Amino acid sequence: MQNPTKIAGLIEMTPWKDPNEGAFTIDVPKGWEAEGGLVRPYIDAGIKIAVKKEDKGIQIENPYPPIYVTPNWALEMGGFKEGSHYNPSGGLVQDMIVMKEKTAKEYLQTILPNKLKLSLSKIEARPDLVSKVPKMPWTTQTTAAEGRLTGEGKVHKVIVIEQGMKMAETGLWAVILVHYWAKEDEIGLVEEILERMERSFHLDETWAKREQKEMAKRVGIINQTGSEIADLISATFQYQSAVQDRAMRQWSNAMLGVERVYNPKTGQEYEVPSGAEHYWSDGYHIVGTKVSEPPTYLDDWTELLTVE
Incomplete structure (x- = not known):
């Protein structure tokens, strides 16, 4: 008889706490390697979680580096052409890449397969997800797509949400990525694990309140509560109809410090x-x-x- 508390009667979930700042806990499969946590590639908070075992795994990143800066005449005059690395922080954060903004579908077609070293076999635009992603005052474009990739005998499924914004007369864009993989006969099991992870995500309230104060200093947000920040970050894991809809609801305005x-x-x-x-x-x-x-x-x- 299967244990109903386990996925498929086999996979037991266990709590895993962000090792970097103690910002959140999330259930992960027991016996799987878990790494990542809260990261700050661009000063403010981002999330990177990877769980793996043998030929199965799940990768969640918000944002999925790098952030891109769109070409303009000032960058070109400074020698920063398409494809150039650009770092106005003087090296304090990760480089941005100068590149014309792409839709999520274009990103899946032209960039992601090379980054993952996989072959794209199926792609589908997801305009239905766009309406579920709130727009910030500086948002210029939001697109979404999902794809199926293959490589090394495994099936890889991805969901990408791309969002552009205009800040200080500079265009920026970035993506959120959910990526999971397994052999064909186990991909459904990994989807169930991803769904269970999503339901278990919990943000630490003390950390959220502290981060809210730091965000207020950097961005001038003085009326945002800790629970609202929790919504921003946990949005990485939120899906409508769980994995079937896989709808990420928000792009955090805390991804790039200003x-x-x-x-x-x-x-x-x-x-x-x-x-x-x-x-x-x-x-x-x-x-x-x-x-x-x-x-x-x-x-x-x-x-x-x-x-x-």
Whole structure:
């Protein structure tokens, strides 16, 4: 007789706590290797979870690096062409890649198979998921797609949600990824495990309140409660009709740290990626540095001041 508390009467789930900041707990299959946790590739909180055993596994990342910055004339003038690495933080966070924004379907067709070293065998746009993803004031585009990939004798299924945004006159875009794999006859079992993981996710309230205060300092969000932040992060795991719909509901506005600065000569305010110690403007574009001297001495740079 099967144990009803176990998946398929075989897989027992056990709690796993974020090892990095204690931000959340989630049930994972007992005996499987679990790694990741809360990560900060771009200052603010992101989630990376991977559970694996033999030829089965689940990977969840929000955001799935890198974040991309769309080409513009200022980047081009600075030598940052399509495909270039761009890091306005001076190396404090991961590089962004200069690339024209792609839809989730285009990302699945042109980028993800190479990153995963797999072959794409099926792809489907999921416009039904787009309406379930809330739009932030700076959101410019939201797209979704799912795909089936193959490699090394295994079936891989993925769901990708892509979202673009415009911040400080700079276009950015990134994706959320859920990826799970197994042999053909076990892929259904892994889907059940993923569903059980989703239902068990729990955010630590103490961490959420602390993060809310830090976010308020960086982004100016002073009216967002800890429970709202919990919704943002746990959205990585939320699906309508569980795995069958696999609908991720939100893109967290805490994925890229920003701060407000202003030009003391003109009074104009800007939002810039946080991480640098000094910000400079030559009237055309903004550069962050870790030293108190301007980026070059050939241009008329004005140091930007923090908005209090």
